[in-house]
Amino acid sequence: MKQSTTMHLVLASALCSFALPASAQDDWPSQPLRVFVGFPAGSSPDVLARVVTEKLSERLGQPVVIENRPGAGGVIGIQQMLVSAGDGHTFGTTINGPMTTSQRMMDDTGFDVAEDIAPVTLLATSPLVLAVASESGIDDLEGFISAAGTEPDALSYGSVGQGSGAHLTAELFAAEAGLSMLHIPFTSYAEVTTSILGGEIDAGFMAPSAALSFVEAGTMNVLGITSAEPFGQMPDVAPIAGSAGLPDDFRAELWNAFIAPAGTDEAIIARLNAEITDILGDPDVQEQMLGMGWQVAPGTPEDMAERIVVDTEMWGAVIDRVEAQ
Amino acid sequence: MSTWESLLLGLSFALQPQILIYCVLGVLLGSFVGVLPGIGAMAAISMLLPLTFYMSPEAALIMLAGVYYGAQYGGAVASILLRLPGTPQSAVTTLDGYPLTQQGRAGLALFTAMISSFTGAMIGIVVLVVLAGWLSALATRFGAADYAMMMIFGLVAASTIGATRPVKGFAMITLGVLLGCIGTDVNSGAQRFTFGQTELLDGLNLVALAMGLFGVAEVIANIRNPERQKTAARISMRSLLPTREDLRRIPLPVLRGGALGSFFGALPGTGSTLSAFLAYATERRLSRQPERFGKGAIEGVAGPEAGNNAASITAFAPTLTLGIPGDPIMALMLGALIIHGIQPGPMMLEARPEMFWGLVASFGIGNLLLILLNLPLIGIWIAMLRIPFNYLYPAIIVFLCLGVYSVRGLTFDIVLVAGIGLAGYLMTLARLSPALLLLGFVLGPLIETNLRRAMLVARGDPMVFLERPISAGFVCAIVVLLLLPLWRLWRRKA
Numbered sequence: 001m002k003q004s005t006t007m008h009l010v011l012a013s014a015l016c017s018f019a020l021p022a023s024a025q026d027d028w029p030s031q032p033l034r035v036f037v038g039f040p041a042g043s044s045p046d047v048l049a050r051v052v053t054e055k056l057s058e059r060l061g062q063p064v065v066i067e068n069r070p071g072a073g074g075v076i077g078i079q080q081m082l083v084s085a086g087d088g089h090t091f092g093t094t095i096n097g098p099m100t101t102s103q104r105m106m107d108d109t110g111f112d113v114a115e116d117i118a119p120v121t122l123l124a125t126s127p128l129v130l131a132v133a134s135e136s137g138i139d140d141l142e143g144f145i146s147a148a149g150t151e152p153d154a155l156s157y158g159s160v161g162q163g164s165g166a167h168l169t170a171e172l173f174a175a176e177a178g179l180s181m182l183h184i185p186f187t188s189y190a191e192v193t194t195s196i197l198g199g200e201i202d203a204g205f206m207a208p209s210a211a212l213s214f215v216e217a218g219t220m221n222v223l224g225i226t227s228a229e230p231f232g233q234m235p236d237v238a239p240i241a242g243s244a245g246l247p248d249d250f251r252a253e254l255w256n257a258f259i260a261p262a263g264t265d266e267a268i269i270a271r272l273n274a275e276i277t278d279i280l281g282d283p284d285v286q287e288q289m290l291g292m293g294w295q296v297a298p299g300t301p302e303d304m305a306e307r308i309v310v311d312t313e314m315w316g317a318v319i320d321r322v323e324a325q
Numbered sequence: 326m327s328t329w330e331s332l333l334l335g336l337s338f339a340l341q342p343q344i345l346i347y348c349v350l351g352v353l354l355g356s357f358v359g360v361l362p363g364i365g366a367m368a369a370i371s372m373l374l375p376l377t378f379y380m381s382p383e384a385a386l387i388m389l390a391g392v393y394y395g396a397q398y399g400g401a402v403a404s405i406l407l408r409l410p411g412t413p414q415s416a417v418t419t420l421d422g423y424p425l426t427q428q429g430r431a432g433l434a435l436f437t438a439m440i441s442s443f444t445g446a447m448i449g450i451v452v453l454v455v456l457a458g459w460l461s462a463l464a465t466r467f468g469a470a471d472y473a474m475m476m477i478f479g480l481v482a483a484s485t486i487g488a489t490r491p492v493k494g495f496a497m498i499t500l501g502v503l504l505g506c507i508g509t510d511v512n513s514g515a516q517r518f519t520f521g522q523t524e525l526l527d528g529l530n531l532v533a534l535a536m537g538l539f540g541v542a543e544v545i546a547n548i549r550n551p552e553r554q555k556t557a558a559r560i561s562m563r564s565l566l567p568t569r570e571d572l573r574r575i576p577l578p579v580l581r582g583g584a585l586g587s588f589f590g591a592l593p594g595t596g597s598t599l600s601a602f603l604a605y606a607t608e609r610r611l612s613r614q615p616e617r618f619g620k621g622a623i624e625g626v627a628g629p630e631a632g633n634n635a636a637s638i639t640a641f642a643p644t645l646t647l648g649i650p651g652d653p654i655m656a657l658m659l660g661a662l663i664i665h666g667i668q669p670g671p672m673m674l675e676a677r678p679e680m681f682w683g684l685v686a687s688f689g690i691g692n693l694l695l696i697l698l699n700l701p702l703i704g705i706w707i708a709m710l711r712i713p714f715n716y717l718y719p720a721i722i723v724f725l726c727l728g729v730y731s732v733r734g735l736t737f738d739i740v741l742v743a744g745i746g747l748a749g750y751l752m753t754l755a756r757l758s759p760a761l762l763l764l765g766f767v768l769g770p771l772i773e774t775n776l777r778r779a780m781l782v783a784r785g786d787p788m789v790f791l792e793r794p795i796s797a798g799f800v801c802a803i804v805v806l807l808l809l810p811l812w813r814l815w816r817r818k819a
Contacts, residue, residue, distance in 0.1 A: 040653065041371040042660025050375065050664075068371070069734050072509075072526040079523060080734075105514055110523060156782060162514030184781050185511050187774075188656075190593070190649040198465040200782055209663070213648065213670025291666030 028268055029089055032063040036084075036092040038077020040070040044207075044292060048256050049093040051288055052123060055279040056272075072106070073161075074098045078117070078259075079110050085261030088268055093123065096165065096255045100312040104319050105163040113312075119304035120258040121273045123280065124294035127227035127253050128169050128205040129237060131214075133196050134221045141223045141244035144203070145177055152180035158192035158204040161185050166192075168318045169205045169226055169252040175321060176246050196220065207254075208233045209293030226252040232290045255297065257304055273301055328454060335682025339387065339690055344683065347384045351391020352691045356698065358392070359399020360706070362409040362540055362724050365532070366396035368731040370657050382665035383680050387687045389658045394446065394637045394688070398695050401438040401630055402706050406431055407721065408543040410535055411728070413763040414601035414633040419539065420486065420760055421618060421625030428621055431710065433567055435703045437623055438630045441579045443696040445631030448583030449590065449638030450688050457674070457681075460591040460639055461646035467592060470779035470789050474799035476595065476772045481806050483602040483764055486609070497758050501765020502772075504529055511774050512781075524737040533729045533742040534766060538759035540725050541746025544718045546753050571623050578608050578624040582631030590636030593643050593651040597636035598767050604632035638688055645669045645681055 035053055039045040046068060053064040069080040074095050081092040099117070102109050111117070132138050138147055148155045159167035162185050174181050184201050186192045189210035195201045197219055208231055214220035215234070224240035225231055228251050241250040258276055260269055279285055280296040289296055299307075338344065358369040369392050377385035396411075403409040405422035418438065425434040453460065467475075484494050507518045508528035519525040567575070582604035589600040608624040609615050618625050640651040648669040650656035662669055667677070674681055709717075729742050749759055779796075783789035790796050 040657070041374050042657035042663075044660075044663070047660060047664050050378070054378070066375075067734065070527075071733060072523050075526075076523055076733075076735075106526075107516060108521060108523075153784065161511065182781070182784070184778055186778075187511065188650075190647070194465050194593075194647065194649055195468070198468055200468045209668055210648070213668050213672050217671035219671065288666065292663055 028265075028271070029060050029062040031087075031089050032065055033057075033060070033089050033091060034065050034067055034084065036067045036069055036077045036081035036090070038069060038071070038074030038092075038094060038098065041066075041068050043070075044209075044294075045074070045093060045095055045256055047292060048124060048289065048294055051285060052093075052258070052276060052279055055282070055285065056275060059275050059279070073102060073164075075102050075106065075109050081259075082111055082116055082261055085263070088265060090261060091120070091264075091272070092259050094257055094259055096257075096311060097163075099257070099259075099308050101163055101168065101315045101319065103312075104316060113308060116262050118260040118262045118264050118269060119301045119308065120260050120269055121276050121301060122297045122299050122304050122307060123256045123258055123276070124289055125227075125253040125255045125297045126207060126294050127225045127231050128166060129208050129211055129225050129234065130173070130203060130223045130240070131196065131206050131211045131220050132203045132223065133199060134219055135199065136202065136221075138223070139221050141240065141246075144223050145179065145244055147202075148177075148179045148181060150178075153182040155179075155202040156182040156184050158184050158186050158195055158201045160188055160192065163319070165252075165254045166205045168315050168322075171322050172252055172314075172318050173205070173226075173240065173246075173250075175318070176250055177244070193220075207293050208237075226250070227295075232295060233293055255307070256294065269301060331678060331682045332454060332686065334679060335684070335686035338383070338679045338683035339686035344384055344387060344687070345690070347380070347388035348391050348687045348691050349694060351388035352395035352695050353698070355392035355395020355397075356399045356695060359396035359411070360402045361399075362403050362407065362411065362536065362721055362728060364724065364728040364731060365400065365411040366393045367532075367654050367657070368728065369396070370654060371731075374657065374661055377661045378664060382662055382667050383683055385661050385665070386658060386680065387684055389661055390641070390684060390687065391691045393654055393658070394634065394691065395695055397634050397637055398439065398442055398699050401442065402435060405434045405438060405626070406706060406710060407540075409540045409721065409725075411532065413531070413535065413598045413760075413767050414629070414636075416535060416539065416760045416763050417486075417601040417605050417629040417633075418626055420605065421620070421622045424619065424621035425623070425626070426710075430621065431707050432703055433571060433623065434626050435706060436567065436700070437571075437575055437626050439696055439699050439703070441575070441582065441627040441630040442634040443692055444579045445583040445586055445634035446638055446688065446692040448580070448631070449587050449635035450685065450692075452587040452635070453639050453642060453685060453688075457642055457646070460642035461671075463591050464593055464643040464647055464649055467795060468779065468793060469775040469782060470793050471795040471799070472592075472594065473772055473775035473779055474790060474796045474803070475592075476599070476768045476775070478799045478803050478806070479595075479599045479603060480764065480768055480772070481803050483606045484761070486602065486605055486758070486761060486764075493757055494761055497752075497761040498765035501762040501767075502769030504534070504762070505766045505769035506773075508770075512777055522737070524735055528770070529766070530729065530732055530738045530741065531767070532732050533738045534745055535763060536725050536729055537742040537745025538749035538752070538762065540721065541742060542749030542753050542759070544721060545746065545750040547714060547718070567623075574623050575627045578604070578628035579631040581607055581611075582628035583635040586632035586635030587639045589632075590639035590651070591642050593640075593649045594771060595767060596640050596651055597633045598764070600632040600636045601629040602764055604628035641684065645673050645684075646671060 037046050037049045057064040069077040075098045078098050084090045099113055138144050157170050189206050192204045196204055211220055211222055215222050222237050225237045226240055240246055242248045277298040280298040286296050358364050370389050400411050400415040401418050404415040404418040406426055408419050408423040410416040410419050422434045484498055507525055509526050510517055585604050586600040590596040605625055608628040609618045643649045644655045650659050726739050729738050779789055
């Protein structure tokens, strides 16, 4: 029943937008905004969205309500956003997965990124760090690569799931460094950490925030970071790019972005982009995000559209290689 | 800093008025939402999370933790009076708690549940204080092979719980394991039994399964059978008081349950579910009259309630000292800390002693409040049974749908709970145990994941299960459990 009311709303607002093309943005926002997040309350993408929407609500003078619709690596959140689309007040935030690799990993995501999603702006990016247990005695990238040797599967690494950023980054790294490592999928960085510390697996590409406290406690070594520049949360860790024989353009980052359903008024998207860009410029917000492991990354909707294309191609090539094995 | 000094630091921190008030708020709210069918700690904490942005991280954690363990007290009420467990661990409480209600002894069951919960929590606190360091190291000592064998041991040990015949018990566990296979395969990313439904990619919703199998099924059964509706009339105030026989039966199960819960709680994953089921299985095995179980044995309420409450306390050890959340609710609490820029981990005890020890002290204060609050409320809860069923049942169904919807906000799950409810009713008719199905559903996927992970890590060598000492220990225990009935049979013949 709820579905059919929503459908009526969608139809009604679609008709309205045909009839009154100009007035749509003048009094926007005329009602509370809904922002769909495809992860549970308290998760990293959720917290990030809350930091941004709290400020957004002050600026727009309307409440911004977070709707958590977790599942399928963030795909369900986007599906639900699209179901409610059409009123000009429905948006979402997403991680890079559903925008770039989910189409390859799932039989049917129920949406097409290019056709159904209107980029608003990137919010933040997060690199990954290559972590090992300090008991392993490995303390730099050369040491790691020589320990991995030329024998296939000499070292094993953990990820947060088949096709996750952590998995694909490790495969990209292995391909560039000419290694072959054994992939052990887990479901969270906490599990990967436990397994590395317990000596069960050898390594993992992890979120800096997940590894930080173990590095400080001296139980983990971090060998390199996947961003082009050193990262604020771990300023001492050198980029992998250009070290130990890896190419200078080696770069792998997860990102988080604000999106709208396709067909949302251009003016609304421009307004949101401007407001969010301003919010991300606030030093307090930047610091808060860095504490959670995210580096703000504002840009235009076009920048984000381009990032989607570039990343889809890059990760697609990695998936091709994994599938060929 | 000695343990004693730390504890004093914690107490002085937790007793500050502005911290104490959040502790009180948390346990009150937890106790309240725990009673509402389907709306558990998860929903309550999700809703409170945005509020915690404006609180100090210590106050936020203490309040959310209060909701978490407070809900365990409330959950027992719904399980005992209405056969409405919101979680697999309180499903165990229904096994004997609900029969007691049907015999007009709901007061005794509730009293026992409260006292056992309180004592269990206290045991958990003592273990946490004395062994905090050891408990947090425990999680890293357990590898995939150890987890796999431990959970198989749990399944085997609990396999005859609540079943009229062993074969029915095994059938239900197997069905639960099969239902647990629905979703995305962790190793390959392939979809299993999802029929193209995105809603099923992460598996069946556990709350929908529990609510359907127990709640909806019970409502249908009660409508079909008017006799069952008359239980409330038979409750007298005198039934509240335990007999001398009851009093003799309660203490030992509580101690054993508390000890089991303290150990398993410190292992992230299924600590509190496993400890409730194992506490029940232990009591049944140790009892001189195992046939009383499932028909209103008070030990069957005392052991598991002490177990899951002890586990809910020690579960904070890995959560705070390793940053490894034991369940989705713990993950949510970690989120509340991360918002404040605090990353729980090995430095937590040194960097923020007032947070850790303040929390531990608040457990003591909170549980004391809960028992003082809940004992007088028993009479009121029982009065709830006097509500005519034509008002009570529709209200239950509404709350249940709200609860299921609150987990993921998907209408799909509400349709699911209706379907599962129908299946659950048919199972009631066939005298099949839904509790075992839930256990299989929870443990099955974990066993599979850990078994395959252990084999992957060992590069396909099954000897890993015998080479690791913890795993080998559990393998021995499984063999003993399986051989025990055969040995008894042989001895009887000889």
